[in-house]
Amino acid sequence: MPQLAIETFVSQYFWLVVTLFALYFIMVTKLLPAISESLKARASLDTKAKIQKSIIKDSSLIKDITSLQFTPSLTSTSYNSAFVKNFLSWSNKFN
Numbered sequence: 766m767p768q769l770a771i772e773t774f775v776s777q778y779f780w781l782v783v784t785l786f787a788l789y790f791i792m793v794t795k796l797l798p799a800i801s802e803s804l805k806a807r808a809s810l811d812t813k814a815k816i817q818k819s820i821i822k823d824s825s826l827i828k829d830i831t832s833l834q835f836t837p838s839l840t841s842t843s844y845n846s847a848f849v850k851n852f853l854s855w856s857n858k859f860n
Contacts, residue, residue: 767773
């Protein structure tokens with residue numbers, strides 16, 4: 766069997782090392798930076814989606830603000846305290 770011939774061991778080890786080094790070089794220079802960039806892009810998209818979801822959740826607060834501006838009958842003390850509490854918790858998200 767030619768694979769087990771002692772005369773060819775050195776050349777087989779040489780080409781094994783050359784092949785593994787070439788694969789390592791390709792991985793480090795091409796593949797891993799591309800994977801890293803795509804993961805960063807995906808993470809930024811995820812954060813944008815989370816921000817949009819929080820904006821949609823906070824739109825109920827905006828509805829409260831507009832309803833307070835146009836309907837003075839809703840300005841009871843209990844409603845104002847709930848509104849202030851919601852507004853303060855909402856504004857603390859951005860600090």
